[in-house]
Amino acid sequence: MAAPFPSPTAKWHTTTYPTLSPARPELSAKGRTVLITGGGTGIGAETARYFAQAGASRIALLGRREQPLLDTKASIEQINGDVDVFVAPTDITNKEQVDAAFDRFVGGDQPGKIDILISNAAIVGPLNPISSVDADQFLDAINVIIKGSLYVAQAFLRHAVPQDAVIVETNSSAAHLNFAPAFVSYSVAKLAVYRLWDSLGFEFEKAGMRVYHVQPGVVNTDMNKEAGGVKAVGFEDHVSLPASFNLWLTSPEAKFLKGKFLWANWDVDELKIRAKEIEEGSEFNIQVVGWPFGEKNWKSGWQVS
Template sequence: MAEKTPFPSPTKRWHTTAQPSASHTRPELSAKGKSVVVTGGGTGIGGETARHFAAAGASRIALLGRREQPLLDNKAYIKEKFPGVEVFIKSTDVTKESDVEEAFSQFAENGKIHVLVHSAAAVGPSKDFENSVGEEYLEGINTNVAGSFWVARSFLRHSVPDAVVVAINSWGSYLSVNNNFASYCVAKLATYRLWDTVAILKPKLYIFHTQPGVILTEMNLKAGGAESFKNIKADDVSLPASFNLWLSSPEARFLKNKFLWCNWDVEELKAQAKEIESTQKFSIGLVGWPFENAN
């Protein structure tokens, strides 16, 4: 469903639910034969993303998250709807190296990983910079960075060379509107740079950074983020889930290493492919620096 954009957008059409061009029913988006890992895979964006990959025919899906029951519930849902999909679950604290490596190595025993959707995150303290408790502020940053660090390390050990990574991020990584959730915003910029470094290390990988939309996840509601959306319509969780699936397909290769909003129209992005691929468009960097002439 295309609607009037409430935010600045490079596409005229703005979506709040799954786009037709990102539908799992399209054969171009088939995930047949793919092994997929989803962190935060029990509920919210991660949980719904796993369901979209299952609908697209993924052979194997790993659901990782701290709480076991949501993982079990999502596994049951997927197995009922898509009985041919192998679903692996593992209670995993992504901030702990041993947890992450154990989960990835166990899943990869039956084949290398083709797609990673890193959805696990923590919002941190919901206080402004001046009134935040130092230890809480720094812990919020460390939790998010550590999660991406250990996941990235294990993923590199167990993935195919040209695997896809969808690193779910936030507009807060590049846009300072206020200093609420300051710890979270600092962390998201740090995790962007972490995955950007991985892209330099492994140039054959297809890494994408996304702003998933305004999604009322458990984390969002717990943090009181819903209060900020009084004048903005929340997006359906199918929006980022379907966009994540599309990013894993060959159609999205031209967006490699880019930062994208899941609300942006897929067909309009495809029409801009040549410009996007050949410039720093949709990248985080220094405004005005003539990067193309730097070499």
């Protein structure tokens, strides 16, 4: 299909394609440990299945409801019986539950670090414009989304080795586009969450930590239905696209995109052709348009007086 949004690549994908295949040796997750929030359904569950196909050794699934987590665990074990799948019903806005889930995953009979974090849990919040939204509901939704990301980030840092760590956060185009006045609470929250994870990447940049921000597409998940996504826009992306894109981002091939805000629909083969240019420039960063200094320049030369 023709790209429904501006795109830096000529090809616009709505489903997975060969470069993102977990069968490619370049995308192998063999020996790696993965933790996925929002792992019971939708994009999180499908991402877990792609990591299983790629040979991940251990996968943790966190989510609020136990049965979807168990269902996803069973589907993973059918794909790859060698994967150790851990499930923990977890409210990520509850710090004690988050810490306990992370600690249980790396403890017990198989202690070890967590290599990859897929931060995928979120809520939509009130769908009202500023003129009519309830202020408490507006602020509560933003607080919930930011709090969950913060607790997960801090728990991950206790169990990750920065130079090996990869974080993929499911963000939203709502962080940098205004679609409708009703999405203001969600948009504010997702922009704040982008900055939270971007700050973590900045903090551990010299150690080699890789953080990616992803607009996953218009996937018919429960949260998307709540926001009226597929029905409202009139098209749909298959869940395999963001799931396989997430897997690809954790591979060495995607290192040049570290810190970038990316749409899963973009063609990675076209992006790879421009790898050096993208890596060294400010393209795909959320920043002031027209600011005369690229990110690389101000990081190396800016002084505070």
